[in-house]
Amino acid sequence: MAAQFGRRVVKGAATTAVAAVAVAALSASQAPGVTDTAQGRQSTGSQSSGDASDSATGNSPYYTDLPPLNSPTATPSAGTGSGTPDASTGDTEGGIPATVLDAYKKAEAALRESKPGCNLPWQLLAAIGKVESGQARGGRVDADGTTLSPILGPVLNGNGFARITDTDDGAYDGDTTHDRAVGPMQFIPSTWAWSGRDGNGDGKKDPNNIYDAALAAGGYLCRFGWDLSTREDLHKAILSYNHSTEYLNTVLTWLEYYRKGVHEVPDGTGTLPTDRSDDGAGASPDSTPPASRPPGGGTPTPKPPATPKPPATPKPPATPKPPATPDPTPTETVDHLEDAGTGKLTATAGDTFGEKITARTETEAGKAVGKVRVRFTIIGDTDAAFTGGEKVATVVTKTTGVATAPALQAGEKTGGFTVRVTVVGRTLPGLDYTATVTARQADALVRTGDAPLTCVPGGEFAERVEVKATYKDAVADGVEATATLVKAADDATENDKGPYFKGADDKPVRTLTGLTTDKDGLLKLPELYADDTAGTYLLRITTSGGATLTVELTVAAAGS
Template sequence: MKILRTRAASVSRQGLCTALLVASLTAAVGAAGPPHPTASSEDPAPGPGNPQSLPHGSPNLALPDLVPPPGTGKPGPGGPGSKEEVKGIPATALAAYKNAERYAKDRWPDCHVPWELIAAIGKVESEHGAMGGGLRPDGSTEKPIIGPRLTGEKFALVRDTDGGRWDGDTQYDHAVGPMQFIPSTWAAYSADGRNAGQNDPNNIFDAAAGTARYLCAGGLDLSKQADLEKAVLRYNASRDYLNSVVAWMRAYQNGEGGAIPDTSSPSSGSSPYPGTTPRPTRPVPTGPGTTSPSTPTPQRPSTPTKPKDPDKSRDRDRGRPGDKDKPTPKPTPSAPRAARLDRAGAGELTATAGGTFKPSPSVRAFTADGKAVPKGTRIRFEISGKTEAHFPDGTRTASVVTGQGGLATAKKISAGDKPGDFSIRASVEGLDLKPVYFDATVEAPHAAGFERVGADTMEVTAGKSAPRRAIAKASDAKGSPVAGVKVTITVKKDGHPVETGPYFKDDKGKPVRTATFTTGQDGLVFLEGLVAGDQADTFSLELTTEGEKPAAPFLFKVAVKAAEKADDKGRPTAPGKTDDKKTKPTPKPTR
C-alpha cells in the first residue's frame, strides 16, 4: 500500500460547502436511535481463526515521528507533503471518527473507545479513504477500496463468504472499504453509522462505527492497555501493525491530527491522483532548436463541427411527438427490508462427535410490518467457540438466502471429533439487527454394549508386558461398531479393585490400575501397555463407559503365571525343580 498524502489547500467556497454538509450529516448521525445493549451481551469476541487478524493487505506502517519537520529542506509548513498535511485528517473522515466514538459511547459505555484509535486504524489501512480517490461529503469514496485477492499465496487464504457482494469476487474474499473489513467480519460486526437504514463498509461513517463495534466486542475496556492491544491485534495480528496504530493514536491525542479539506474528486481536474501530490511535469527543453516556453506553440486548425439540429435537440429535451400521450413509467419500488430476525425450530442442537447436526439451525426474517421478507434476503450463520464443528466447505461461516416465508436454514454442520459446547450466530447481512443465537452440543460417541473379540483369557508371565491385542468391540443398539468411545479399563480381583497385580503406567511412569482408551473406526478396544506384575494369579479387566446410558460392564481375564527360575548358568528350569549338581554331594575318591 503506497504512502498517500492528502492535498493541502486553502478553504474555498467549495470547501466551505463541504464542511457545512459534513456538519449537517454529523448532526443527523448524532440523532441516532436509542442505545443498544452492551457489547458483551450481544457481540462475542472474534474466534482465534478470525480472518480479519490474518494478513489481508499491505498497511502503511510508517510512524508519525518519521514525517519530515518543516525547515529541513522539505516542503514548508502547510505545503504538499508537509508534516501538517500528512498528519492531518480530511474533514469528512474526522467527522466519521468522532461520530463512531459517540456511537460506541451510547451503546457500549464501558468500552471507552477513543476516536483517535479509530482514526489511527483508518490512517494505517487506507490513508483515511484516500486509497479510494478521496472521500465525498456523504462518507463514500470516489471508487471502492478493495484489497488484494486472499488466495493464500502472498496473504491469507480466505475463500468467498459474501457471494461477491462487497468485493465482486465469488471465489475468494478481499478486504473492503476505508477500514478494510473482511466481508465475513463486516457481516458479524457491521454498523449503521449514518442512521440511514443500511450498513455499507464502503462508507466511512458506517465503517468507522463498525470498527468501534469490532474493537469493543467481547466486553473489552480500551482504557486498559492490555485490552487495547488485544483489540488492535484483532485487525492485524502483527506487532509492527500494533506499534504503528498506537503511535498514530498518540499523535492524534497530542493534537497532531487537525482537520484538513477533503481530497478532490477525480472529476474536478485539480489532480489526476487524488490524495497524492501531483506528478512532476517534464522539464522544458532548452538550447538551440528548441522553442522558448514563452513562445506559443503553433496549433493545428480544428476540424469544424457540424451544427446541431435544433429540432432534434428539442425532441430530446421535450420528448418526441406523441410522447405526451404515453404514461411516465413509475420507478420500481425497492424490496421490503428485514427489520426482525426470529428463531425457527429447536433452540438447542445436539450431535455425536463425528456426526452431523440434524436438523440445521433455521431463522425467519420479517419486515417492519410483521410480514415475511421476500426471497433473497441474505442470512449469515457463524460458528463460534472452542469446537471443531464446521460447514461442508470446512469453514465456520456460511451465507444463505431466505426462501418461502422468510425462512433461512443453515447448511449442514459437521460436529467434528471434539465433544463440547459452542454457539451458532445468525444475522442479516448488511443490517444492524439483533442476531439470533443457537446453543449447540457435541456429545461423545455412545456405545450400547461390548462384544468379545478372540479368547476370553490372556496368559502373561510375571514381570513381563502383555502383548497388544484387541479384546472387545464397542457397538450401538443395532450392533454397528462405534468409533471414538472412551473406555475405562480397571484391574480387579474377585470384583474388587486391587493394589497389586497387573498395572498400567501413567505419563510419569508410575504404576496405575485404571486407564482410559478410545475405540477406533472399527469400534475395537485394544489392550496395550499392561504389565503383568510379580504376583501369579488370575485377575479381571473391567471395561466401562460413561454418560447417561453407559454400556454394561465387560470383563476380560488375565492369568499371570509365575516366572521361570534359572540355574547358576542362566538356564531356565521348571518351577520346583533343582539342579542335580547342586543337590548331590561330590563322591570322595577311594583308596
C-alpha cells in the first residue's frame, strides 16, 4: 500500500462505537473452518494458506477506515426528483470515481459471461478497491483508466511485512531485490504474472490500469469454482486476497455499505482513507484532548498548561546491533524442478486425461523440499482446463517434494498445448509438459434402418440415410464424418452423375464434410435427390478413427 494520502476529521464517538459493533458482528460470522495462525493470518485449507506469495497482495498493508453511519442511498434533489448525493449526510464518502466505478461494473459483466457460477458482485471489487488504494487514490486515473502515478505498496523485505524476493526483475514495481504490491488492486508481481488480464482491450495487461486490475481481481476471486453468493466461499475468496481476519471484516463492511447504494463522483475527487493496518489504525494525530466541562454545562474551562520538566541528561547512543539474517524459507532453498514420473499426456476431445502431471522441488544437492507452492499453467491455443475450468492451479508440495496437478480435462479443440510448472515466488526455470488432444473416434458404423433406398429418375429418395457410430461398443458422440457419393466400391473418386445432395442455389453436391454425430452417436444425412440417370450407386460414410460404411442407392423407373 502506498504512503498515506492525508488526514480527515475523526468520526464521532457514535460512529466509532457502531463501527466497532459491526466489526465484532462480522468477526462472529467468520466462514467455518477459518483458523488463526500464530502471525494473525488466516488459513482456509489447501487452496489458501498463510504463504504471502500466494495471496493477491502478498498480505501487504491496507486501509482500515470504516464507512460512515449514514446510508449511502442518494436523496432526491429539490425540483428535479432525480437522485443526487447529499453532502450534508456524509454520503460523499459513498461515492466512487466514475472511471473506477465503470471498471468494476465492466469486470462484473465480463465474469458473468465467463464464470456465471461465481456470481461476482461489482460491489465486492469496490470494497477491495477501497481498502487497497482508496479507489485508485480517489480516482486519479486518465481516460483509459491508468493511474496518473504508480501505486506501490511497501517493500516486502520481511521487516514488518512478508518477505518476498524479487520475481519480476523490477518490471512492475521497479525493485530488483524484493517485490512490492502494485496498482489500484495491489497485486504482487508473481500473482499478476498469471492472473493479469486485459480489461480495456488495449492489448496490454497493466496492473496500474483499473480496468485490467479490476478484471484480474474478479478472476482471482472466482478461481477454485467458488460461488460468491454463498457466505463460506465469499469469505474464502476475500481471505485468499489477504490472509487477515481484520481485512475480511473491513472488506465485508464496505461490501454491505456499497450494496445499499452508491453514486459516481468525478475522477480525482473521491474521499481518501487515512488509517492503515500498519500504522496502528488509530485516531488521527491531529486530534487533541477535549477541554473539561463544568457540571451542568457552561463554558468549558481549559486545562492549565503542565509545568515543563527539566530536560533529561541524554544517554550515549547504543551501538546498533547488526540485523539478524532470517532463516531461508523452504521456497528459497529450492534450486530446481524435476519431473516426478509424469506419463504420456493424451486424451480424446471432451475426455479427462488419464495421467496427472507431477513435479518435484529439489535443493541443489537433490534433496526434496516440502511445503513449497508450485504453479501449473496451461499455455497455448486450447480449451483444455484443470478441474473446475481453471487455466492455473497452485499446489503445495508434500514432504516428498512432489506436487500433483489437478486432473486435466480436454476440450473440443484438437492438437497440442503446454502445461508449464513453476515455483511460486521464485524465478527458477520451469518445466514444460506437452499434452495432446485427439479427435473423437468411431470404429463402427451401422444404418439405423434396413429399408431399400430407391428413387425414380429426377425424383427424391423417400428415406433419409441415418447411421449410428460406436467406439469399442460405446456410443461415439461428437465424431466428425464425411459422406461421399463414390464411383465404385474400389474407386473412392466422387461420382459425377446419379444421386446428389442439394447445396447452395440447389446445385448438386456429392461430398459432405464437417458432419458430426450427436450425443447418441447418430448422424442423419440431408435429403438425397436423383438426376435422370438410372442405375445403382454407392454412398460412402467415413469417420475419424477409421469407421466406414457403404450404402447402396438405386435409381430406377417406377415398377422396374
